[in-house]
Amino acid sequence: MKFPFNEPENTAVITCCHITESDATILYVSHDEEDGMWQFLCGRAHSQEQARVVSLNEIFTLDATVSKLANMPCGYIAERKSKISKWKMKRKG
Template identity: 60%
Template sequence: MEENKLIPFTDAPDTAVITCCHVTDDGAPVLYVSHDEDDGMWQFLCGGEHSEDEARIVSLRYIYELDHSVGLLKDMPCGSYAERESPAEEWIVNG
């Protein structure tokens, strides 16, 4: 349980989340986050269009360590998504 204090989410730090190769391999910022309604899965994406082969599965802790601002979305309910134009902008939550 102590490990959960490393991230602000109620999900465990090792929870699998979806991201894209642009974020993991190219250093693109996370500009789109969704919390899927059907399965509760988190997605942290660069905001562009993607093909399946660009998907990556990483831990929630990995994403949080890349960008602490995603912690502001910790209470975003399933079925919602958030966007921003750049890392300097505020998150806009929809849904």
């Protein structure tokens, strides 16, 4: 599959230790309003030290279903209940 995001493959994004180290599923994605930063999280609450920085391509390689969110505008989040559920996008806040 072609890389679906507008950003370069090596764009730094935020994820969490559960996804990088414990094989958790991505259930919460944020495209931040202020700085355009993408966050791909497992849906749990996190402390600062559980954050990890990876490339956008690493996330895409890990879970190609994030390609559905490639055009999600800044200021939006997407959530789903499980890996086989559909993403639900909404405006943040």
